[in-house]
Amino acid sequence: MPPATTRSELRNGGRRSRPQQVAEAIKDWVMERGLQPGDRLPSEADLIERFAMAKGTIREAVRILEAQGLVKSRTGPGGGVFVHQVSEDRAAALLGNYFYFRQLSIDDIYTVREALEPELAASLAGRLDAGQMAALEAVVARYAEPARTPEEERAQHLDSLRFHALLAEMSGNALLRFLIRFTANMLSDVTVSRQLYAPPNPELWKSGRDYQSRLLAALRSGDRDGARAVMAAHMRNAHRLMRAQEAAVTRRFLPEDGMI
Amino acid sequence: MPPATTRSELRNGGRRSRPQQVAEAIKDWVMERGLQPGDRLPSEADLIERFAMAKGTIREAVRILEAQGLVKSRTGPGGGVFVHQVSEDRAAALLGNYFYFRQLSIDDIYTVREALEPELAASLAGRLDAGQMAALEAVVARYAEPARTPEEERAQHLDSLRFHALLAEMSGNALLRFLIRFTANMLSDVTVSRQLYAPPNPELWKSGRDYQSRLLAALRSGDRDGARAVMAAHMRNAHRLMRAQEAAVTRRFLPEDGMI
DNA sequence: CCCAATTTGTTCGTATGTATC
């Protein structure tokens, strides 16, 4: 943040608009001071004075940061603009926008899942407590019976994606966790909007269930390589089945999370 | 986009500010019409009229979309607000914000790289033309000589990250491409900010070079499994070396007075 | 329950900057 009443010092490399410059300056200021989520930024009035700019300009700057999920503002006494930790939903939505004009195929997504999911499984082997194992088993129980209609089949498929999301949540690796949940969501967007799901198939259901139970067993017993291998086989199988339904990922902007 | 002069129809789930609602409405409008990059949105004046809102409100809405990389505005005649394809840099920056308060360790990043990079190598085996192979060889040539100073070592390390980024660029899988480049960039951010790089080590240099040349050979000959295996070994080796460096650095910075 | 203070949110009128013809 520049000293009071100067609008110089706003490093303007390439014809950036004033709100953009101000947003950058605020971001730098937050970094330099090591501000944490919940910390309050100067009030709008303060910013107007310090940057010597009009209210609208300052507001646009704050909007930029807000759109990126970096700050949050509240009205009223004790209100103001606050540093905010970017939520996972927001980050996923923003990254999803990147792929809006870059059609991803089922193959593209599964190539990444096939690489990441086995590592996740391996990293969790022997590290889950009873509560976590129970939560996983509860999700698996949701498809204890083979689907009889396409709607049930679709619901089970989405449940199995939830299984992977839940597993990811148990990882201590924030990057791996985010990527696995992101890819699973991209995939579930495809199946929902394109109504892309397999017709009821008892044999498929049986093999899927088989993978899940073998995975849970390996996780419980701490069999790292076993968990990895089971998950890898599971992914290859799922990929093969989905490839049959090959379709382009729907073009759709992911909604931002409304409020935290 | 709502019909002219109505501000109803703005689906407001949970207390979103008007600019946010307008931004969402514009986004929906772009989706519904299937607008493409370069297509022009209604002028600011049009938007003011159609949404029946003040200039400032509309401008904040446009800023939100601009901050997300979805639109771009130009002044002057023929100017206006245009649909824009989110750039890779922008997407990477926005995703990077997500990890600002979620410190990633070297281990976290390498776990993902170890999973993804071998798949990239496998997918490219036998699919690169002469020009692409030449480009890769040119980058490798940049560290033809072992580094003699820590600065040279660091420069070579960054060059090798560029090698991976270049390789990623050749993938037809937009998701894999993005993720590999993103992880490589995160890694170089971490190593730079923590000044985390190995001291000159001819043996390390030799093994790194060995991996690269074996990888290029496998890529040229179309040896899919060979490329995957070489890259996997390369990643494991790099991970091991970086982990040692990280441990060394943190040890060096251990406080002498009991502070964290 | 109402009132007052505080802070962000919205509006309008006007002026300036910028690119095209």
Add this chain to the structure above:
DNA sequence: AGATACATACGAACAAATTGG
């Protein structure tokens, strides 16, 4: 160079939300 069309910025006033008395 001048006219035109567009975004950009300013400033003052008013509205809404939240907190505390």
